[in-house]
Amino acid sequence: MTYKPDPKLDLVLERIVDVPRKLVWAAWTQPEHVKKWFTPAPWKTVGCEIDLRPGGIFSTLMRSPEGQDFPNVGCYLEVVEQERLVWTDALLPGYRPSKEPFMTAMLLLDTQGNGTKYTAIAMHRDEASRKKHEDMGFHQGWGKALDQLVAHAGSMGS
Amino acid sequence: MTYKPDPKLDLVLERIVDVPRKLVWAAWTQPEHVKKWFTPAPWKTVGCEIDLRPGGIFSTLMRSPEGQDFPNVGCYLEVVEQERLVWTDALLPGYRPSKEPFMTAMLLLDTQGNGTKYTAIAMHRDEASRKKHEDMGFHQGWGKALDQLVAHAGSMGS
Numbered sequence: 001m002t003y004k005p006d007p008k009l010d011l012v013l014e015r016i017v018d019v020p021r022k023l024v025w026a027a028w029t030q031p032e033h034v035k036k037w038f039t040p041a042p043w044k045t046v047g048c049e050i051d052l053r054p055g056g057i058f059s060t061l062m063r064s065p066e067g068q069d070f071p072n073v074g075c076y077l078e079v080v081e082q083e084r085l086v087w088t089d090a091l092l093p094g095y096r097p098s099k100e101p102f103m104t105a106m107l108l109l110d111t112q113g114n115g116t117k118y119t120a121i122a123m124h125r126d127e128a129s130r131k132k133h134e135d136m137g138f139h140q141g142w143g144k145a146l147d148q149l150v151a152h153a154g155s156m157g158s
Numbered sequence: 159m160t161y162k163p164d165p166k167l168d169l170v171l172e173r174i175v176d177v178p179r180k181l182v183w184a185a186w187t188q189p190e191h192v193k194k195w196f197t198p199a200p201w202k203t204v205g206c207e208i209d210l211r212p213g214g215i216f217s218t219l220m221r222s223p224e225g226q227d228f229p230n231v232g233c234y235l236e237v238v239e240q241e242r243l244v245w246t247d248a249l250l251p252g253y254r255p256s257k258e259p260f261m262t263a264m265l266l267l268d269t270q271g272n273g274t275k276y277t278a279i280a281m282h283r284d285e286a287s288r289k290k291h292e293d294m295g296f297h298q299g300w301g302k303a304l305d306q307l308v309a310h311a312g313s314m315g316s
Contacts, residue, residue, distance in 0.1 A: 054236060078212060078213070086253060088253060088255065090256075090259060091248055091262065095235055095244060095246060095264075096281045096283060097248040097287075099284065101248060101259060104249065123253065125256060126257065
């Protein structure tokens with residue numbers, strides 16, 4: 001599905017990173033990698049479950065510096081190897097509507113020289129949800145997580 | 159994605175119909191056919207838009223006997239020709255979370271002799287939503303619509 005941006009409802013992080021597309025994809029789709037970079041420090045990702053197909057689970061368990069756990073459970077919608085990953089928390093795995101829908105997220109990857117053009121998009125149902133996400137620190141948080149992904153990629157091999 | 163039934167949260171209509179699978183599929187996926195059977199009379203389906211792919215629109219416009227219009231806009235999740243159709247109103251076309259999520263629906267078709275085993279499932283986020291849908295007349299409504307589909311199929315040719 002082609003992405004149609006809506007500046008009133010979406011938040012976008014776009015950056016060129018010096019990591020091959022293949023490794024960015026692996027970092028996003030394998031739990032052992034996700035746990036290494038997904039949550040901005042000093043928060044940690046202490047759990048991750050992935051069933052990489054439409055309808056499959058994408059869940060993470062984040063732990064605050066005070067030791068409180070925050071589970072996130074979502075459902076993949078599109079999985080196009082090394083190119084596009086779409087998931088939402090508006091649906092649980094198996095597509096059942098969730099009780100607390102907040103966003104659909106889309107990761108788009110494209111080769112750029114030896115690196116990757118990285119586009120992460122968060123889509124919201126209304127302007128209030130977008131603003132809430134922005135105020136929660138979307139740009140700083142997703143940016144810092146991406147820095148951690150890049151740092152982790154150095155240890156992933158190719 | 160394999161369907162895992164949950165009797166507390168799902169409503170199911172299962173029936174064998176004397177209509178070839180190919181025609182049932184066409185009746186569900188072509189707007190000119192949908193308008194002929196989708197809404198139990200004396201209600202009418204006066205509009206229908208379909209973009210038959212994951213992320214694509216599935217919308218209908220229902221008109222009450224008093225002339226009031228009720229739009230429904232949903233998004234396809236899975237499209238497996240003549241076999242499985244999954245859509246939800248928890249997402250708008252393009253996967254954006256919707257403002258009033260209610261259900262994900264799944265249509266499963268299987269050949270049964272010269273006819274079709276027809277399974278329609280409505281999945282809800284909680285027991286209250288399931289009950290509301292049941293009280294709205296799920297079984298009678300979807301059953302009557304299916305009767306209309308069967309009647310319409312007689313004029314569709316093969």
